[in-house]
Amino acid sequence: MAEIVLPTKPLAVNPLKASQPIGASLAFLGLAEAMPLEHGARGCTSFNKLFFMRHFNEPIALQTTAMDQTTTVLGADDAVVEALATICETNRPRVIGLVTTGLSEMQGADVPRTITAFRKRRPDFAHVAVVPVSASDTLGCLESGFAAAVTAMVETLVPRADLAGRRAGQVNVLASAMLSPGDLDEVRNWIEAFGLRPIILPDLAGSLDGHLIEEGYSTLTYGGTSRADIATMGESVATLVVGPSLDKAADALKARTGVPDRRFASLTGLEAADAFTLALADISGRDVPAGIERQRARLTDAMVDCQFQFGGARVAVAADADLLAALTGFFHAMGARVAAVSSTRAGHLSSLPVETVVVGDLADLEWLAREQQVDMIVTNSHGAEIAARTGATLLRAGFPIYDSYGAHADSAIGYGGTRRLVFKAADLLVAHYQEIAPYRSRYRSAPPARAVGGRS
Incomplete structure (x- = not known):
């Protein structure tokens, strides 16, 4: 605890x-x-x-x-x-x-x-x-x-109804703010691989994934979840809730429709991806597709390849509670030592695999980074100056990210997204370790000078 x-x-x-x-x-x-x-x-x-x-x-x-x-x-x-x-x-x-x-x-x-x-x-x-x-x-x-x-x-x-399960193969997805448009694309492909049709609420991947429309410009949103789809959420066979922050919304949906739900704290990491995959297999009544099995094998191989970069690494993470929990769990599972800073207090933070969770700001993150001499800082773009001052490397995550193109389109969930996160973090750690000057003891005498021609 x-x-x-x-x-x-x-x-x-x-x-x-x-x-x-x-x-x-x-x-x-x-x-x-x-x-x-x-x-x-x-x-x-x-x-x-x-x-x-x-x-x-x-x-x-x-x-x-x-x-x-x-x-x-x-x-x-x-x-x-x-x-x-x-x-x-x-x-x-x-x-x-x-x-x-x-x-x-x-x-x-x-x-x-x-x-x-x-x-x-x-x-x-x-x-x-x-x-x-x-x-x-x-x-x-x-x-x-x-x-x-x-x-x-x-x-x-969502209208009140007692029609749960009427639309076979349709599932609701309540998506937390920690999921980027790229993450939601991954979720949609993941669910559709089991022959299911997802209604994602809200669907930022449908509106903010960076696409052009035939009209050229619209004063309204460019896409997203339609009112017609939202009206049928009470007829779905199940609701998948991603992120503890949406527990109240999940309770409201279940009370209005009676659709049973399954709740997931995160979709990042091997254990979390396994739980979501097995839930989809159970809901659909299908075996896990070979393509997803292949993705899992690739992730486990990537974890083995990069284990020496993560083992013992000191990482400081600062984010909103849902994302903080997801990233803390990921780095802990990879063998890193994690310091956590949350923007607000949330009940599920007490279950994180760290000694303390500081509810604070980026100044608290910088203090922790200096005190624990962290190798990596994980937060939004506002952490760039802190990383420069402390000498740590920076992995950008959360909102806002304004100094890296395509960050919102990237994914860090599921087997494929977690694999990319493993490689990205490992690359940053490798570069950070190479910048550290070798330690030379002041008690070690200098090697004797060699004469020209190799004779001393």
């Missing part, structure tokens, strides 16, 4: 986490023909949009109610109604994700009442789904905001 060390600092010195509104808006970017609407100041939404554009290198659908001093004091209900109507008229979305921020939460905005007012005033937009999410900046992190949005999607878009 890991000891959870809570922060004692009155502020974040070098922030690690991104805010809840960023996570909630990110989740809505995984729905088809959707528009996230952040109820807050214009500058906050501009900042969030910049984060997304730098990480994904894609145009981002994101709007704001643009609260100012007047609406903050006197009330912004009319501004929300007007913003919803304008988006419906101009963009014609299927879904609008209405995300509160720290400013509107502090004001005490009554979002459900505002949505009711919008429905009464504009019945011509009754076909547009509006999904409200409470996501204050002062609480949680990107991961918790993402999870809150997925829960709201389930409660708003």
